[in-house]
Amino acid sequence: MEKGKKSVTIFALAGLAFAAALALLVSPFASTHPDGLERVAEDQGFIEKAEETEPAWKNAPLPDYTVPGLNEKKVDEETGKEVEEPTRWSTGLAGLLGTVGIFFVAWGLAVLLKKPESREEEKTEVVST
Numbered sequence: 445m446e447k448g449k450k451s452v453t454i455f456a457l458a459g460l461a462f463a464a465a466l467a468l469l470v471s472p473f474a475s476t477h478p479d480g481l482e483r484v485a486e487d488q489g490f491i492e493k494a495e496e497t498e499p500a501w502k503n504a505p506l507p508d509y510t511v512p513g514l515n516e517k518k519v520d521e522e523t524g525k526e527v528e529e530p531t532r533w534s535t536g537l538a539g540l541l542g543t544v545g546i547f548f549v550a551w552g553l554a555v556l557l558k559k560p561e562s563r564e565e566e567k568t569e570v571v572s573t
Contacts, residue, residue: 464543468539469536471539473532474509506541506542509538516531
């Protein structure tokens with residue numbers, strides 16, 4: 445591997461390591477308060493309409509920024525119903541998996557969308573060595 449490509453790879457992997465560390469260690473401390481859109485819906489009084497339907501993300505691989513199976517069951521003080529609350533591990537692991545997953549999707553797209561002449565140069569380098 446030539447020096448320029450090696451330094452780009454090291455830079456990308458260092459960036460991934462930094463982002464993964466942030467996702468794993470900082471995301472568990474994210475605010476539990478509603479985001480801007482939820483807050484406006486609560487303030488304007490139409491949040492109930494959204495809560496009437498099944499959330500689209502319920503069947504997602506990492507629903508509501510958590511890892512299924514790592515949540516704990518608690519009783520909701522307002523309704524008295526049992527609900528699942530995310531643990532810090534669940535949120536941190538979801539952040540890590542999402543970060544690493546998106547990194548590899550972007551890396552794969554970069555490889556697929558690389559200019560054809562760059563691919564030809566790599567083939568000739570492999571043949572000549």
